[in-house]
Amino acid sequence: MFCVECGNEGPLIGPLCPDCYSKKHVKATLPEFIDVTVCAHCSSFLIGERWVEMNSIKDAAEHMLRASLATPEGLEVTGVDVKLDEMDDRTFRAAVSADLAAGEHRFRRELSATVRVKQASCNECSKQKGSYFEAIIQVRGDGRALDAVGVEEIQRQVVARVAAIRTGAREVFISRTERVKGGLDFYLSTIQSARIVARELQELYTAEYGESPSLWGRRGGQEVHRVTFLVRLPPFREGDVITCGAKDYLVRGMAKGAVRCLDLRTGEEQRMKHKALEGCALACAGPDIATAVVLVDGDSELQLLDPDTMTPVDVVKPKGFVLKGDNVRLVRTNLGKYALSDDW
Secondary structure (H helix, E strand, O other): OEEOOOOOOOOOEEEEEEHHHHHHHHHOOOOOOOEEEEEOOOOOOEEOOOEEOOOOHHHHHHHHHHHHOOOOOOOOOEEEEEEEEEOOEEEEEEEEEEEEEEEEEEEEEEEEEEEEEEEEOHHOOOOOOOOOOOOOEEEEOOOOOOHHHHHHHHHHHHHHHHHHHHHOOOOOOOOEEEEEEOOEEEEEEHHHHHHHHHHHHHHHHHHEEEEEEEEEEEEOOOOEEEEEEOOOOOOOOOEEEEEOOOEEEEEEEOOEEEEEEEEOOOEEEEEEEEEHHHEEEEOOOHHHHHEEEEEOOOOOOEEEEEOOOOOOEEOOOOOOOOOOOOOEEEEEEOEEEEEEEEEO
């Protein structure tokens, strides 16, 4: 087989030898200027019509240069190597090595372009700067205000969960957080993310949950609603003592819509759903539980020195009771007095 251009014998690409094919058809071009747009606030890059997080200007420039590389039909771009030479803070000279393929034949072309870096504000940052929100999560205490520890704990949980959601959805963010009477308000950018976080708070704290939509305005001829999610925490927390009917319980844990409670009289533990706790009342908050000196450690009873009256008081040891020192936590409720095991 002979090349129709030079007459050389050998493998051909169509009617041409690789050298003649390379001279005639292996062409690659780049625009003189390539613009890379970076968000001035979050450093994401505008790729096409989407803002994308990338590691560096080089990565963004390489992507834009590859997308702008023009080749004739039949040539495949198999690799692009970019070297950037900084001309100033906003301008780079790009040396581009493009690897091309026509069937099993490989070619390389050396090109250059000027990369101009421009700043803008991405859609999400523009919304954040404008305090944009579509939903509010209202976290409230039921008959008990949130203390500083409770506020900080809930804030950490909400911030961490929103950050996790944002890794796969840049449009998700907390617009602002407000401490209000009785609780906290979180303003979130999307209804879906707010619903996820509110539901998780409900499960974690076995809380009451509600949704309330309201008309906000119109966009593109359609009504746009904002949604308020109410998460009302129960009047007790882990470490509290509650009274349910004729029994007193120590709250051991709260998770997944249920509360782990320990019967203070028997020492038996059980899981109680939220509905079963609706009639329960706070008997003693965890931080208010007193400490008493142990006077006598008997087989089935303890004799303690009541820290309020400074008189001896006898309490029954519940099942599984463990005493590790000379003091024990003493709980007083309307139903009786109890010693709390050091393992509880």
